[in-house]
Amino acid sequence: MTDSYLYRPEAYTAMPWKNGGGSTLEIARQRCIDDSGYDWRLSIAQIDVDGPFSVFPGYSRVITVLHGDGMVLQINGVDSEALGPLQPLSFDGGATVQCRLLGSPIEDFNLIYRPDRINASLRWVDCHPAVVLGSKATQVVFFNASVGIVNVTHASSGQRHELAPRATLRCTNVGGQLQRYSLEGAMAQVCVVELDRVD
Known part of the structure; x- marks a missing residue:
């Protein structure tokens, strides 16, 4: 047996980044049973300039460029390969991450989740x-x-x-x-x- 729920783009929730550097459209999240946060969240973000990512200790992240020329992420001082559209990258949410755009602003799709849960x-x-x-x-x-x-x-x-x-x-x-x-x-x-x- 399966249940299903449709999330429409016009209902996505705009919210500021944790570090205040931009905003995110939250698609969906599943709150923790003990109400200590969320177990997972899906979102879309616009990145217009180079800069740091928010830090999420205890979480894992998977990010994918949707539109734009792409980016390189410096994760704990080590550069990723150049990431173009639909090339997902997984990394520790608690890492120190700097984003460097490869040209135009980008839009990305994000999964963040607690790997212990x-x-x-x-x-x-x-x-x-x-x-x-x-x-x-x-x-x-x-x-x-x-x-x-x-x-x-x-x-x-x-x-x-x-x-x-x-x-x-x-x-x-x-x-x-x-x-x-x-x-x-x-x-x-x-x-x-x-x-x-x-x-």
Whole structure:
């Protein structure tokens, strides 16, 4: 059995960066059971100039450039490779990070999570003309990074969702059984995030 929830771009919440250097559009978060913060969060951020990232001790981060010329992240003094669109990079949220743009301002997609509580994976999928994915994850999230509609269909129930550009669908797998999802869209790229609670 699966439940699903659609997050529309116009409902994303604008909030300031932790370090005050910019703002983020929060897509969704799951609060900790003990209300001490959140177990995971998905967001989109605009980066207009070089500068430091906020520090999140106890969290892991995965960041992907969505639009723009790209960036290099200096993580604890070591430069990453040049990151272009749809090239995810994972790093420790507690690290000291400096961002250097490679040209134009960029927009990026962010997953941040507590690895002591959540097992997480993130991948980008080209779903043209169509692709079928299987997952046993407790929660599977689909983010449409394309300019057109992406159709997400749950294979067992036949339930179908239309994902507008920049919309996000979260599917909760109540029973933990293998679920199959069909993704279809013309020249479409979708971010697939799988989330499970650590036993």
